[in-house]
Structures are given as C-alpha cells and as structure tokens.
Amino acid sequence: MYRKIERNAPCWCGSGKKYKACHQAFDEKIIRFERMGHIVPDRKLIKTPQDIEGIKRSAVINIAVLDEVGDKIRAGMSTQEIDDIVMSVTQKMGGIPADLGYEGFPKSVCTSINNEVCHGIPSEKIILKDGDIINVDCSTILNGYFSDSSRMFCIGNVDPEWKKLVDVTKECVEIGFKNVKPWTFLGDMGNAVHEHALAHGYSIVREIGGHGCGNAFHEDPFVSYVSKPGTEMLMVPGMVFTIEPMVNMGTDRITVDEENGWTIYTADGKPSAQWEIEVLVTETGAEILSY
Numbered sequence: 001m002y003r004k005i006e007r008n009a010p011c012w013c014g015s016g017k018k019y020k021a022c023h024q025a026f027d028e029k030i031i032r033f034e035r036m037g038h039i040v041p042d043r044k045l046i047k048t049p050q051d052i053e054g055i056k057r058s059a060v061i062n063i064a065v066l067d068e069v070g071d072k073i074r075a076g077m078s079t080q081e082i083d084d085i086v087m088s089v090t091q092k093m094g095g096i097p098a099d100l101g102y103e104g105f106p107k108s109v110c111t112s113i114n115n116e117v118c119h120g121i122p123s124e125k126i127i128l129k130d131g132d133i134i135n136v137d138c139s140t141i142l143n144g145y146f147s148d149s150s151r152m153f154c155i156g157n158v159d160p161e162w163k164k165l166v167d168v169t170k171e172c173v174e175i176g177f178k179n180v181k182p183w184t185f186l187g188d189m190g191n192a193v194h195e196h197a198l199a200h201g202y203s204i205v206r207e208i209g210g211h212g213c214g215n216a217f218h219e220d221p222f223v224s225y226v227s228k229p230g231t232e233m234l235m236v237p238g239m240v241f242t243i244e245p246m247v248n249m250g251t252d253r254i255t256v257d258e259e260n261g262w263t264i265y266t267a268d269g270k271p272s273a274q275w276e277i278e279v280l281v282t283e284t285g286a287e288i289l290s291y
Contacts, residue, residue, distance in 0.1 A: 046238035054145035059290035083122035098139035130156035180286035187231035203252035244276035
C-alpha cells in the first residue's frame with residue numbers, strides 16, 4: 001500500500017523536509033501493523049498541518065452555528081426556522097452548509113426528532129413541541145475544508161427517561177473521545193462506546209456510523225460503534241474523523257422513509273439520540289475540532 005520513497009526525497013506530507021527526517025519512521029511503523037494483518041490508513045487520510053488549520057477554521061463556523069441554534073431553539077418554532085438560522089450564520093461567516101445539495105439532500109441541516117435516528121429534513125410544517133428531543137446535525141465548508149458536529153436539544157418538559165437517553169448518549173461520545181489513542185484501533189474506541197450504551201439498556205445503530213472528514217465531507221474510514229477491540233482501522237496521528245453513535249432506547253433496527261428517501265427511523269418507534277464531535281488524532285491522544 002505504501003509507495004516506497006527515497007530517504008533524501010521530499011516528504012510526501014509537503015513539509016519541505018527530507019523524507020528520512022520527517023515521515024519515514026512514521027510510515028515504517030504503519031507498515032509493521034499492516035504486515036501483522038491490520039487495517040491501516042492511506043497517506044491521503046493523514047492531514048497536514050495546513051489541512052488541520054483549515055479544518056479548525058471551518059469548525060469555528062460550525063460551532064457558532066450550533067451555538068446560535070441553541071440560543072434560539074424553542075417549542076413552537078418550525079424546523080425550517082432552524083434551517084434558516086444555519087444558512088444565515090454560515091453565510092455571514094463566509095462558509096457554505098455542506099448538507100445542502102449533498103447527494104441531493106434538500107436542506108442546509110438535518111433535524112431529527114424523537115424516533116428519527118438521523119437525516120430529518122427541515123420543514124415549515126414540522127413544529128417543535130414541549131417534550132420533544134431533537135438532534136441538529138450541522139456540517140460546514142470553508143475554503144474547501146469540512147467540519148461536522150451535532151447536538152441534542154431537549155424542548156421544554158422532557159420525559160426523564162428520554163432525558164436520560166440524551167445524557168447517556170453524550171457520555172458515550174465522551175467515552176469514545178477518551179479512547180482515541182494513537183497506535184490503537186478504532187475497534188477499541190467503538191467497543192468502549194458500545195459497552196456504555198449496553199450497560200444502560202440501550203442499543204446502537206449498526207448500519208450508520210462516523211466517518212473521516214476534513215478534505216471532503218465523508219472520507220474513509222467508516223467508524224463503527226459496535227466493533228471489537230483490536231479490530232477496524234489503526235488510529236495514527238493526523239487522522240480526523242467523527243464520533244457520532246446513534247443510540248436507541250429500544251431495538252437497533254431502523255427503517256427508511258419511503259417518501260423522502262432520507263430520514264431514518266427506529267423500527268419500533270422508540271426514541272433515538274445522537275451527539276457528534278469531530279476529532280484529530282494527535283501524538284499523545286486526541287483533540288476535539290468541532291463539537
């Protein structure tokens with residue numbers, strides 16, 4: 001997989017340094033894992049310092065958008081009003097909503113309520129009610145760099161069991177982040193997330209997970225949260241991906257809206273929750289880029 005580079009040639013990362021003084025030892029370590037049969041990242045998945053700065057600038061907008069939604073969201077507002085906030089703030093700050101037009105998606109943000117697992121489509125006809133829980137999933141492009149995160153919001157007086165689902169899902173993301181460690185595996189992180197959800201009697205959606213992000217909206221790897229320790233891709237410094245488990249109160253089975261082709265529901269009609277952060281693997285652990 002790894003093309004051989006002469007020791008004195010310029011490093012593939014664009015640093016301007018000779019390969020032997022930059023990424024040679026790094027590549028050799030990855031190759032050792034590959035020879036043991038592990039899945040390892042392509043060089044294209046390793047972000048350069050320039051890439052990371054670009055993603056961080058995009059994330060400033062992404063976070064500001066969700067902050068604004070958090071300030072304004074309330075019972076009685078339509079999910080289209082949320083979409084309007086996302087578009088307005090993103091454009092004022094010089095960005096582009098990544099969701100809009102992505103594979104035909106018609107809106108600037110995903111708004112998923114109660115038993116909607118993900119990809120809820122904003123509409124003037126969908127009005128938030130007291131007791132609802134909603135995930136607002138926002139993705140941003142700035143100068144070709146992508147950021148992606150989501151938050152849950154509890155509207156008014158939410159059933160305590162639903163509020164617990166929201167809180168435990170956030171805990172799952174926090175546990176996932178603590179288990180992002182260089183030279184370990186995505187399966188280690190995913191398993192820690194899954195075990196926490198299971199301990200509270202919840203399930204995690206299998207078919208949809210996290211993803212690489214930064215130079216494109218969706219990059220490799222697929223990030224599962226029902227994985228086993230020691231499996232999935234090796235995490236190495238410079239990788240950027242999302243942690244976004246979709247945690248269901250009931251079954252992990254899902255259905256797709258046949259009319260719009262986008263919105264995913266829990267098969268049993270019970271509520272689902274999701275938080276999402278975008279993280280960078282560092283030399284010593286991980287850094288949250290967008291949240």
